[in-house]
Each structure stands twice: as C-alpha cells, then as structure tokens.
Amino acid sequence: MKDRLDEIREQGLAALREAASSDLLEHLRQQYLGKKGLLTEVLKGLGKLSPEERKQLGQLANQVKDLFATTLEQRKQELLEQASLLAVPPDLSIPGLRVAGGGLHPITQMCYDLNDSFRSLNFEIFSEDEITSELYAFDYLNFPPGHPARDTMDTYWLAGTEDKHGAERLCLRPHLTGGSIRYLQEHGAPARVVYPGRVFRNEATDARHERAFYQYEALIVDRDFSFSSGLILVQTILERVFGRDIPVRMRAGFFPFVEPGFEIDMQCQMCQGDGCQLCHGVGWIEVMPGGSPHPNVLRASGLDPDIWSGFYINIGLDRLVMMRYGIDDVRLFHSADLRFLEQFK
Numbered sequence: 118m119k120d121r122l123d124e125i126r127e128q129g130l131a132a133l134r135e136a137a138s139s140d141l142l143e144h145l146r147q148q149y150l151g152k153k154g155l156l157t158e159v160l161k162g163l164g165k166l167s168p169e170e171r172k173q174l175g176q177l178a179n180q181v182k183d184l185f186a187t188t189l190e191q192r193k194q195e196l197l198e199q200a201s202l203l204a205v206p207p208d209l210s211i212p213g214l215r216v217a218g219g220g221l222h223p224i225t226q227m228c229y230d231l232n233d234s235f236r237s238l239n240f241e242i243f244s245e246d247e248i249t250s251e252l253y254a255f256d257y258l259n260f261p262p263g264h265p266a267r268d269t270m271d272t273y274w275l276a277g278t279e280d281k282h283g284a285e286r287l288c289l290r291p292h293l294t295g296g297s298i299r300y301l302q303e304h305g306a307p308a309r310v311v312y313p314g315r316v317f318r319n320e321a322t323d324a325r326h327e328r329a330f331y332q333y334e335a336l337i338v339d340r341d342f343s344f345s346s347g348l349i350l351v352q353t354i355l356e357r358v359f360g361r362d363i364p365v366r367m368r369a370g371f372f373p374f375v376e377p378g379f380e381i382d383m384q385c386q387m388c389q390g391d392g393c394q395l396c397h398g399v400g401w402i403e404v405m406p407g408g409s410p411h412p413n414v415l416r417a418s419g420l421d422p423d424i425w426s427g428f429y430i431n432i433g434l435d436r437l438v439m440m441r442y443g444i445d446d447v448r449l450f451h452s453a454d455l456r457f458l459e460q461f462k
C-alpha cells in the first residue's frame with residue numbers, strides 16, 4: 118500500500134504542476150481527492166490494516182493529501198496570474214531590444230584604408246595562399262641556403278616536408294614577399310601591386326611581437342624607378358591613412374631580396390617623437406622595411422634587371438594600427454576581447 122501511495126503522489130503531483138487550465142485542475146482534484154478519488158480509496162482501505170500499520174500509513178496518506186491540496190492551490194494561483202497578464206493588451210509603444218551591432222577589427226579597417234589609398238594610386242590588389250614553399254619563401258628571394266630565417270626557430274615547416282627542398286618543402290608563409298614573385302611571373306612588368314595577408318613566425322610573443330600577424334606589402338616595378346619617388350609614395354600613403362603629415366625617415370637596412378635595402382621609420386605617434394616605452398625612447402617606430410628588388414629576385418620573376426627596377430615596401434599593419442589608436446600592446450589585437458574591440462565600432 119505504501120508503494121501505491123508513492124505512485125499516486127508522483128503521478129498526481131506531476132499532473133497538477135503541468136495542468137494548463139482551471140478546468141483540468143478541477144478534474145484532477147476529483148480524480149484524486151473526490152469521493153471516489155484515488156487517494157480517498159487509499160484512505161478508506163486503511164481500516165483493514167493492523168493498528169500499527171494504520172497509524173504509520175495513515176500519517177503518510179494525510180501528508181500526501183495535504184501536499185496535493187497546497188500544490189493544487191499554488192497551480193491555481195499561477196494560472197490566474199498568467200491569465201491576468203494575458204488580459205492586458207500589449208503596449209506597442211515600448212522600445213524594442215537594441216540589436217548588438219558589429220564592426221570591423223581595427224586591423225581589417227586599416228587594411229581597407231590602405232587598399233583605398235593604393236587603389237587611388239592605380240595599384241592592383243593581389244592575394245596568395247598562406248601555405249607556400251621554400252622556393253618562393255626563400256630561394257627566389259635570394260636568401261642564402263644557410264640563412265637563419267629558414268631555420269625552424271623562425272619558420273613553421275609543414276610536417277612531412279621538412280627533409281625536402283625547394284618547391285617540395287612547404288611552410289606557412291613567414292612573409293608576403295614570395296607573392297610578388299608569383300605576381301610578376303604571371304603578369305610581368307610594369308607592375309603596381311599590393312598583396313596584404315597574414316604571416317606566421319615561430320617566435321616568442323611580447324608587447325611588439327606575435328606568432329601570426331598581418332602584413333601589407335606593396336611593389337612597384339618600372340623602368341628607372343627612383344628612390345625619391347618611393348619616398349613620396351610612402352609619405353602619400355601615410356598622409357591618407359592618418360589624415361595628416363607624418364614625419365618619416367629612411368635608414369639603410371639589409372634584407373636578402375633587396376639591393377639597396379632600407380628601413381622606413383615613422384614618428385612615434387604615442388609620444389609625438391619625445392620618446393616613450395613603446396618606441397624604446399627613440400621617438401621613431403620602424404613601420405616598413407623595403408628597398409629595390411635584388412637583381413636575382415627580378416631574374417626569378419622573369420625580368421631583366423638591366424631594364425627593370427622597382428620599390429618594395431612592407432607595411433607592418435599592427436604597428437600602424439598601434440600608432441593610429443595609441444595601443445601599446447600588440448597582443449590585444451588577437452585577444453578576441455570584446456571590451457577592447459568594441460572601442461573601434
């Protein structure tokens with residue numbers, strides 16, 4: 118009989134809690150607590166038990182009966198409240214929920230701004246795969262065979278190809294420059310092209326370095342292209358992106374794929390040239406290495422270095438964005454932290 122009571126309690130309470138109308142509640146009340154109700158039957162049956170059992174089960178049955186009564190009352194109140202809510206006509210003048218708006222990542226925005234600037238100067242936008250080969254990443258670009266950048270310390274080589282060479286040895290592109298060779302091989306010269314994208318380096322991260330970061334490279338190839346024209350190009354692009362003149366300086370630099378090579382620094386916009394932690398106190402930030410394509414690079418592209426010359430610049434997108442907004446830690450760009458990103462909407 119105890120089992121029967123447990124069963125009635127389980128099923129009855131569940132039915133009460135789910136009842137969706139007061140009619141159904143009344144029906145359930147009859148079914149369990151009415152004159153011939155299931156619970157009433159149990160209570161009637163108590164008379165046949167021994168005094169000991171009767172006392173024990175009688176107490177239990179009364180508890181169940183009380184529980185039924187309170188649950189029924191609770192459910193009745195809930196239904197009444199729901200009904201009164203529904204009875205009020207909806208107020209169509211209440212403001213709606215604001216839909217969260219998206220925005221471009223500041224690096225994407227910078228990339229688009231540069232695209233606009235270069236397009237206005239008649240440059241084409243070219244894209245290349247993120248996986249490339251030793252041939253395009255190093256051999257064609259005049260990196261000597263023992264160059265440290267080929268080492269696994271700096272380049273992510275793809276498993277299974279580490280022991281191969283040239284076109285068969287694959288890697289995540291450690292820079293974009295290989296794309297320029299592909300472009301020139303396909304399109305020839307003269308050329309004005311930009312090829313933005315993500316590059317990968319196997320190095321420790323700190324406030325100015327990340328393992329994966331965006332670069333933006335531009336190349337002009339033409340007959341007798343002069344350095345001074347290149348400098349004007351850099352100044353024009355920076356002026357368009359920042360909306361004002363930005364002091365720029367050029368220093369000699371060495372990179373295997375250029376001859377001569379240089380570093381272009383822009384005035385640190387965090388401190389306006391006074392020196393701060395980000396620029397290590399010098400007031401300048403290195404934003405774009407570059408130079409004239411090395412004769413070997415032109416030959417690898419199928420061009421005669423006696424006829425063609427040119428101008429590479431590799432723009433550090435992260436650095437430019439840091440300068441534009443005064444951000445002092447490059448890792449924030451890849452943190453996916455909405456508190457940071459929502460500032461740029």
Ligand SMILES: [Zn+2]
Binds near residue numbers: 398401
């Ligand atoms: Zn500074």
